[in-house]
Amino acid sequence: MVPPRHGPGRAALLTALACAAALAACDSREEDTAADAPPAVTVMRPLRREVTDWDEFTGRFASVERVEVRARVSGFVDRVAFTDGQVVRRGDLLYRIDPRPFEAALAVAEAKLHGARSQVTLAQREYERARSLLQYRAGSEAAFEQRQQALDAARAQQAEAEAQLQRAQLDLQFTEVRAPLEGRIGRHLVSPGNLVSGGEGSAATLLATIVTMDPIDVSFDIDQNSALRYVRLAESGTRPSSRDAANPVQLGLADEPGFPHQGRVVFVDNEADHGTGTIRLRARFDNPRDIFAPGGFARVRLVAGPPYQALLVPDAAIATDQSRRVVYVLGDGDKVTARQVQLGPLHGGLRVIRQGLSGEEAVVTTGLTHVRSGQVVAPTHAPAPAMAAEDRP
Numbered sequence: 001m002v003p004p005r006h007g008p009g010r011a012a013l014l015t016a017l018a019c020a021a022a023l024a025a026c027d028s029r030e031e032d033t034a035a036d037a038p039p040a041v042t043v044m045r046p047l048r049r050e051v052t053d054w055d056e057f058t059g060r061f062a063s064v065e066r067v068e069v070r071a072r073v074s075g076f077v078d079r080v081a082f083t084d085g086q087v088v089r090r091g092d093l094l095y096r097i098d099p100r101p102f103e104a105a106l107a108v109a110e111a112k113l114h115g116a117r118s119q120v121t122l123a124q125r126e127y128e129r130a131r132s133l134l135q136y137r138a139g140s141e142a143a144f145e146q147r148q149q150a151l152d153a154a155r156a157q158q159a160e161a162e163a164q165l166q167r168a169q170l171d172l173q174f175t176e177v178r179a180p181l182e183g184r185i186g187r188h189l190v191s192p193g194n195l196v197s198g199g200e201g202s203a204a205t206l207l208a209t210i211v212t213m214d215p216i217d218v219s220f221d222i223d224q225n226s227a228l229r230y231v232r233l234a235e236s237g238t239r240p241s242s243r244d245a246a247n248p249v250q251l252g253l254a255d256e257p258g259f260p261h262q263g264r265v266v267f268v269d270n271e272a273d274h275g276t277g278t279i280r281l282r283a284r285f286d287n288p289r290d291i292f293a294p295g296g297f298a299r300v301r302l303v304a305g306p307p308y309q310a311l312l313v314p315d316a317a318i319a320t321d322q323s324r325r326v327v328y329v330l331g332d333g334d335k336v337t338a339r340q341v342q343l344g345p346l347h348g349g350l351r352v353i354r355q356g357l358s359g360e361e362a363v364v365t366t367g368l369t370h371v372r373s374g375q376v377v378a379p380t381h382a383p384a385p386a387m388a389a390e391d392r393p
Helices: 008-036 100-135 141-174 224-236
Strands: 040-044 047-051 054-063 066-070 075-080 093-097 176-178 183-185 206-211 216-222 248-252 261-268 279-285 297-303 308-314 319-321 324-330 336-340 342-347 350-355 363-366 378-381
Touching (some): 141 176, 216 261, 216 297, 279 297, 308 342, 308 363
Antiparallel strands (some): 047 308, 054 216, 054 297, 066 206, 183 206, 216 279, 248 261, 324 336, 324 363, 342 350
């Protein structure tokens, strides 16, 4: 028999299998080496800074003053003197009601007053004449008393005519409806040619509304636990009550990071809401650019206590061990240990550590998923973190 020949293709196949086996052996050795190497982590010391705690709430803008402009006399509107939504000054003309009926009424009142004054003059002369006659015993006391009574009646009629004239002047003045305060006016609710009713209260026709814009208030509700905590702090002297002091309030809009606007508490309600148990507060803010609109929402935070020295670490350095919150602390021999801590609020992206750290430890901030307590790590020391600008003292 002729032995089988081995072609070049079989030799190449054997060579490729040998190389693959060698590469697999190398990868296995590299994986074993990587598994034995300590995990790389970043460590840093906690940041020690003076911070102030704040409580956050949701608030709603409300104008400091709001006025409903109503007609004080009845008549037909013949002019609207403002543009919807504009800023008006105190005393600016808003509406004009047809003044002609009131001008006629004023002329009638002036005529009545002129007649009443003439009656007073006549009664005064007759009174003087009767008194002179009585003095020379040429007249009776009864006649004198009648003249005196006629003079008093004429003077009363003159006073009534003067009052009617004053009322007619006021009615004519009220045909020009003017802004009672400075603010932004809403849309006009009555167009020229419409009849409006004057008077007192809600019976008068509503013409427009004006709201003040600068300054502006924000109303927000605090829960009962926060209210009690503020009372205890006020009793201990560590934080003044908002009823007695204008405690600072910070505000942020929906499109703003942090709380860049500064204000102060101006009002605390005298009773809690019967349905929710919350207490309403109002804080006042400057609004020179009209960026705050009455009725809109905002994020607000109220100072919760006095400034204090705190230790802060990145929030990413906090791990959860069942129900405990822990951080990993670098020890001797680059061995990490889990340390239980008590957390405080966030300040500028950093978490306050109330208990559990002294400030001298190196805390693991990155690589926590590969770390367990008692494990040796390969640490890289990083500088202390920085606080966000809005939370720096």
